[in-house]
Amino acid sequence: MPLFPMRLVRVLSPLLRPLRVLVARGWLREAEVDVVLAWLHPAWRLNRVFAPVVGREWVSDDLLAVRLRCNGNARGWRAGQHVQLYLEMDGVRHGRSYSLTRVDAGGLIELGVRRQAGGRMSNHILDHLPVGALLELGQADGELYWPEQGAGxxxxxxxxxxxxxxxxxxxxxxxxxxxxxxxxxxxxxxxxxxxxxxxxxxxxxxxxxxxxxxxxxxxxxxxxxxxxxxxxxxxxxxxxxxxxxxxxxxxxxxxxxxxxxxxxxxxSPLQRLSEPGSAVRLDFARSRLQAAGDSSRSLLEQAEASGLRPAHGCRQGICASCTCLLLGGAVRDLRSGTTFAEPGQPIRLCVSAPLGDVQIDL
Ligand code: FES
Incomplete structure (x- = not known):
């Protein structure tokens, strides 16, 4: 049971500025501050954006408008940008980008979520996400703007x-x-x-x-x-x-x-994918290691060549012991040629080759 109403979270958010300065200077740990804020209200955080779902409306057979009320950290967002939305399913954190169809004063935003064939996260949102669920969002991004010049x-x-x-x-x-x-x-x-x-x-x-x-x-x-x-x-x-x-x-x-x-x-992310054999950049996020790689060899081979020792077993895509999360970019399954580009997607390193620059949770 929150100790404050959501409205107060937004009103009080600017007062956290001194804490943000202390965190930025390394005198406080953001995670510890967030634990206290989340105890006061589940959507309250120092910098991260959390928002409860406040409305759902079908706007076509396959597209749902999802309305959320953000805490005070969605600063400078514009309609037409896109934002990463995170969701935990079966113990795995998934993320996917959706367009902001509305950004109103008072932290109310609206996203458009379309059903995708085989899209686990989108389909979960459409079929199971209730009003009241609390979600985390990334920061908004996107360069499209309304042109003021021209005849129309x-x-x-x-x-x-x-x-x-x-x-x-x-x-x-x-x-x-x-x-x-x-x-x-x-x-x-x-x-x-x-x-x-x-x-x-x-x-x-x-x-x-x-x-x-x-x-x-x-x-x-x-x-x-x-x-x-x-x-x-x-x-x-x-x-x-x-x-x-x-x-x-x-x-x-x-x-x-x-x-x-x-x-x-x-x-479509595929337009920026590399040809097999091209040079790519590998970012192994948890190891804080970046390395030059290529789009031909498996990520397991390339991680080992970079000095890492990822868990593995069969090296043939069977035992699943090398499974890691794809955080950014796209990979190709070396057995089937299938491409995976959804952030948060579990992949098997031994049978996945990068298609362009990738970030892996390893
Ligand atoms: S090592 Fe067995 S699935 Fe990758």
Whole structure:
């Protein structure tokens, strides 16, 4: 039972500044301060962001809006950025990045979480995370911003790319953006048209906003905008600044079709992966060791070559004794070629090769 209401946690948070200074100078340990704060209220910490879930709302068949009330440490966050959300499942801490679709005064934020085939964390949030659950979040990141220049703004979203762009759109309309805005949202089927009711309401209230949903899973009817992205969809946006968010292939297609101002955010990590045999950077976090490596050999071999002695048994991916958490980057399973890129994902070092720079909890 918390000794304070959540509101007081936020109000009192700035008063912790002297403690933050003492921690920064090494005179106090943050973990010990956090133990005392967490005893007063489970969401209270010196610097880390904790937030209870305060609302859940399905905004399409496969996308859930999750609302959270942050403690006082979510400073400077903007809608349209993304934030890492952490969750413990079966004793393993998982983390995944979600877009901030809303950031309000008073610490209220909203994230868009889409169902992913085989996505353990996203599916757990959608199916099992109750209102009242307390979550930890990382700090917000992301460079997309609302352009003030140009004749208007074109927003191109594929799938869950809508979440980052919706955050920016909501904030811009609230602030009175009056130039034309065209939003094209590409989804496979009609049930995936996320935030449809809200966007229709926004169109009624803001005549400068046009929203089109383009179904990619069926042939477009004659005269109706539809199907996968093509350059012709940009007609009427001359002089606009474009913002595009979606998988790497979608972003590349937009890039090739547009010569004007363009900001992009791709959520497929594979676009930055190395070819087999390329040089990569290995970061073994718990050992505080960084080393040069390559994307051909297993992480077990490369950790040993760097002087580490990871636990192992069979060296064939069978016994699981070499299992570690992937903290950042992506790896390839040398047996199946499957790629894993979810932070917090357990991997077997003996059969995993890095694809680009990686950070391992070893
Ligand atoms: S050593 Fe047995 S699974 Fe890696």
């Amino acid at each position: 703004v074109g927003l191109l979203a594929a799938g869950s790319g809508i979440t980052a762009l919706l955050g920016l759109l909501r904030a811009a309309l609230v602030q009175g953006y009056a130039a034309p805005v065209t939003l094209l949202h590409y989804v496979r089927e009609a049930g995936q048209c996320a935030y449809r009711e809200e966007l229709q309401q926004l169109m009624l209230r803001h005549p400068n906003l046009q929203v089109r949903w383009l179904l990619t899973g069926q042939e477009p009817e004659p005269g109706v905008l539809g199907g996968r992205f093509q350059a012709a969809h940009l007609l009427g946006m001359s002089g606009f600044e474009l913002l595009a968010c979606g998988p790497a292939g979608f972003i590349e297609a937009v890039r090739q079709s547009w010569g004007g101002g363009l900001q992009v955010e791709a959520f």
